[in-house]
Amino acid sequence: DAMVIQNPRYQVTQFGKPVTLSCSQTLNHNVMYWYQQKSSQAPKLLFHYYDKDFNNEADTPDNFQSRRPNTSFCFLDIRSPGLGDAAMYLCATSLSRVAGVFADTQYFGPGTRLTVL
């Protein structure tokens, strides 16, 4: 089945130790998103890629970076995790963008729950 896969499902890191989260998709979608969801809160968009075009949300901290080496894979790098970065990180995809808007359904992966010690 076509899907969005996130690895690992659970990640534990130490304060200040860089960590990378992975997302892959078999849907062949052009757009990939990374969201952060803290406990009992709504998901918050960090950034997205439309093909290789990277779009950062204005309030996303510099500590968060992303890479998309090809259509199928996208990575979230947290350069120096702080205790406040503990959260669920959700990857999503959508097929395309039409006339500059995301007029399409988003499909989410199962998420990676990050713990910072």
Next chain:
Amino acid sequence: GIQVEQSPPDLILQEGANSTLRCNFSDSVNNLQWFHQNPWGQLINLFYIPSGTKQNGRLSATTVATERYSLLYISSSQTTDSGVYFCAVEPNYGQNFVFGPGTRLSVLP
């Protein structure tokens, strides 16, 4: 930026009951979606509905774009409907997807 409100914040139902969840938004939108987040954290797309009415089994949704609200109807609720229901919108002026705060639904057997 756009403001998205959802009501009620919490809802407890007996299995078999019907319910209506509401999403209000402060500006015109290009895109509106309803999601269900199950107790394990998986977000499932329910409807892509920037306007009009759609139905899928026991669920249906209506968006009245001119009045800036959307409704999600759940009929004959089941315990597996428990979780958090989010609406998410993409405003006309190019801000990316914004999620509402969610409605937490508990369906009791």
